Amino acid sequence: MIKKGVWVFVVAVLGALSIGLESQQPAVPSTSLPAVPAREPAWAFPVQAGKLPPEPPGPKTVPGSTKKYTPQEIDNLLAPPDWFPEEHPPAPAIVQKGHGAALACGSCHLMSGLGHPESADLAGFTAAYLIQQMADFKSGVRKDYARMNGIAKEVSDEESRQAAEWFASLKPQRWNRVIEAAMVPKTIVAQGRMRFVAPEGGMEAIGNRIITVPEDQERARLRDPKSGFVAYVPPGSLARGKTLVETGASGKSVQCSICHGDALKGLGNIPRLAGVHPIYLARQLHLFKDGTRNGVDAQLMKKAVASLTDADILAISAYLGSLAP
Secondary structure: OHHHHHHHHHHHHHHHHOOOOOOOOOOOOOOOOOOOOOOOOOOOOOOOOOOOOOOOOOOEOOOOOOOOEOHHHHOOOOOOOOOOHHHOOOOOHHHHOOEOOEOOHHHHHOOOOOOOOOOOOOOOOOHHHHHHHHHHHHHOOEOOOOOHHHHHHHOOHHHHHHHHHHHHOOOOOOOEEEEEOOEEEOEEEOHHHOEEEOOOOOEEEOOOOOEEEEOOHHHHHOOOOOOOEEEEEOOOHHHHHHHHHHHOOOOOOOOOHHHHOOOOOOEOOEOOOOOOOHHHHHHHHHHHHHOOEOOHHHHHHHHHHOOOOHHHHHHHHHHHHHOOO
């Protein structure tokens, strides 16, 4: 039983640790980002392989907001747009303004904390959990394949504490729709390692993948914290994932609820799994399994994921991502 709870915990942990992991826009102010290595499964570890046309110049808006930002301001990873400042508590400086290699937390995780599939949903995780993840990134026991190790080294302990407490105060929200489909739109991984529907259109077989695209590509590129994502998963994934999550599949893993709570919304400092980006969850499970993700929390998860196949990880991630947070 520990197996299942362990892998669930690991997945959530990875999600929270990714505080600055990835952004959805290409521009980076006065600092260059490290190259992201290709690794399998490629659908869970996106690497930019295409490019969308740049946004037309001029102020941009999103529905319901009185704010206006230019494309350059929206793409500024050291000072991300805050479309709805009245809807969250005053944010600490590091969430709103980065410095050096430390990107502003809100650039990748948004000012709602919900993030994009390339990063992590941090809303409502406990401050203690988030602080531990940042410490693990800083020490290197937790490896981030994109950028969190470098960010964590530039962020002070006080900044980590302030950001963790702020994200912990935010309310989790449903951010993903999970849909079973044999055929999905053709896509490209473009700026910011976000997957978009291919400009030329067309459909293709989903295969053994989770394909996550924005509900509204324009609003996603604007970092609109109110426009979420749709995750397409292979037919049968949700039922299979439900069985694995709830039963541990006859000893293959452990019931996730043992550690993560009956509704999988977290238990104490063990993180929430419900409603987290499916590809983020899958990424974390693979990292636990191959030993890339270490630390105290990871020791529990490694046993839980040791016997899981790639198909198991896909199904588990799809089901968890479909749940209400």
